[in-house]
Amino acid sequence: MLARPIVAVTILALLAFIPFLLVRGCDFDRPDQVRIDGSSTVYPIGQALAEEFAHGRRVQVKVGISGTGGGFEKFCRGDIDIAAASREIKDSETATCARRGVEDIVEFPVAIDALTVLVSQQNTFLQCLTVDELANVFRAGGAQRWSDVRPEWPDQRINVYHPGADSGTFDYFVEAVLDVAGEGYSHRTDGNASEDDNIIAVGVREDAYGIAYLGFAYYREAGEKVRAVAIDNGAGCVLPTVETAVSGEYEPLSRTLYVYTSEQRLREEETLREFFRFAYDELQEVIEETGYINLPPGALADAREKLAQVTPGEPAE
Secondary structure: OOHHHHHHHHHHHHHHHHHHHHHHHHHHHOOEEEEEEEOOOOHHHHHHHHHHHHOOOOEEEEEOOOHHHHHHHHHHHOOOOEEEEOOOOOHHHHHHHHHOOOOOEEEEEEEEEEOEEEEEOOOOOOOEEEHHHHHHHHEOOOOOEHHHHOOOOOOOEOEEEEEOOOOHHHHHHHHHHHHHHOOOOOEOOOOEEEOOHHHHHHHHHOOOOEEEEEOHHHHHHOOOOEEEOEEEOOOOEEOOOHHHHHHOOOOOOEEEEEEEEEHHHHHHOHHHHHHHHHHHHHHHHHHHHHOOEOOOHHHHHHHHHHHHHHOOOOOOO
């Protein structure tokens, strides 16, 4: 007499368990993920590596643009695996991560950038700026008209195009140019700001009295309607090129680009380790394709060695 109730209960229990099995099955079929976010300057590098790495693998590599500062915020919250940055991490950002339990941050350089000041080809007067003049153009309370920079230049309003305040490029420009040129200088806020360097390039190329700064790769992609402005840091006017960036002549606007992750993530997540190993195998070719400048051989070797040290048992390439 008890057989039927027992069978019925067993069947009901199995039916209740089926949705769980289906969900678990979906989990097993779901590709692994690597999540990258941060600098728009580093974005082309991350995107190129993501496409190459995902080819033939069951893995999704998601690459976002929220600016260097926004990337670090997401990284500290645990929302992403890799923060892409066009400057070094700040002490305040390290402290924020530590408060959230992320204390083992690892920094890896990926490329050299020559931060480029550019104008439209319609601009016929601006060829070179001293660092002080560059600061005067972009600082709050500075020059409003080109004739304020040099009397012989047009009496026309200066239209500035620049990255947003969350951008590492913005932070780097403030530190390398404004902080050096004058105590208490701050970046002007009446310009055309964007976290997308492509939008900056589009804006300035049709503006005869506009001026912008952005990453070297975006300048290279912007086409023949724009041109770079040489910078005089006291030793004459120097244009941004691969050679001047690597040699250190193009100062103070040469900089290193980075990615950051945590040592714990690298040790625990196999897909993330595979991505980093792949990245440093393919990095030189990818950097050339994206228009940035390869790390010097010694810096690349040091980065590979660091990767080997934080992932024991994984050979350095």
